[in-house]
Amino acid sequence: MTAGPRHLDDGKRPRQLSELAALVSGEVLGDPSLPIAGVAGLEQAQAGHLSFYGNQKYKKQLQASKASAVLVPRDSAPSDRGVVYVRVDNPHLAFARIAQEFAPKRTYTPGIAAGAFVDASAQVDPSATVMAGATISAGARVGARSVVGPGCYLGERTRIGDDSVLVANVSVLEECLVGSRCLLHPGVVLGADGFGFAFDASVPAHIKIPQTGIVRVEDDVEIGANSCVDRATTGETVVGHGAKIDNLVQVGHNSVIGPMSILCAQVGLSGSTELGTGVVLAGQVGVAGHLRIGDLAKVGAQAGVMSDVDDGATVLGAPQMPAKDFMRSAAVFSRLPELQRQVRELLKRLEALEGDEKTP
Secondary structure (H helix, E strand, O other): OOOEEEEEEOOOOOEEHHHHHHHOOOEEEOOOOOEEOEEOOOOOOOOOEEEEOOOHHHHHHHHHOOOOEEEEEOOOOOOOOOOEEEEEOOHHHHHHHHHHHHOOEEEEEOEEOOOOEEOOOOEEOOOOEEOOOOEEOOOOEEOOOOEEOOOOEEOOOOEEOOOOEEOOOOEEOOOOEEOOOOEEOOOOEEOOOOOOEEEEOOOOEEEEOOOOOEEEEOOOOEEOOOOEEOOOOOOEEEEOOOOEEOOOOEEOOOOEEOOOOEEOOOOEEOOOOEEOOOOEEOOOOEEOOOOEEOOOOEEOOOOEEOOOEOOOOEEEOOOOEEHHHHHHHHHHHOOHHHHHHHHHHHHHHHHHHHHHHHOO
């Protein structure tokens, strides 16, 4: 049998609006039998599409949208534009759940493709799929219904749980662990050496510190394309349950990413960074090593975190500061040239006054 993907359902079957509303406990204001053929953003939507509106900044797009139905917050008032509204608690979340109904449902043919290499001592569950070009090394294990895509490499004694998908060209290096229901996008590298060196001035040379730990990825984690999680110097680098990592993210050795945390594109964590539960790091955030970012903390885009962040705090800037302080400071930044000019003029006046006082 040739292992590989096949589509069972392309997701294009129309649904009645009432069926979709029931999935998200929505209240339909209008015709509940309205046929919905797909989902789209407010600006892209056409007749037959369901869209969502959850932010007042998109009010103009809502008014101009051609969508047949729109998910709106519970407290939204209906309009007379002929659009059917569906009131829900969280339009963005409701849209995500309904969009899953229209997404192609992909399944995989179990088996090991002829072009794959699987070491005789590796254990691949009979329900798993190993595609052509994949390599599974000695002592590795692949769980039930998991998928090892083309070009993937599993090092010696690695473990992949059940129902996980390694899309393509994913490298899980020696002894690293991946849980169940994980999704690793193309180019992900788990377990490359952590960046550890000691400087010997007598040579001079940077002396490599052996990186003998592992990476452990817990269940329900998604890691975006070309992101890297370095193995620990000793012990473990950990990505906690339900965490979501965007593309082009670097996680340094011995870091711990708490459950349900989100790391957006181009985030960089230095070694031994600890993130609590539900932390959000926006795009291009950089974190110095040996720091803790507390539970439910939020760090704004391009911030540079140089010290610990308290639980629940929201910080911005480099070095980071409380968001309110940063916004007040930002309001001053653009005025600095004018403020400098005013200070110079005041200094000149002060010098003139002091000169007058000294004159007999």
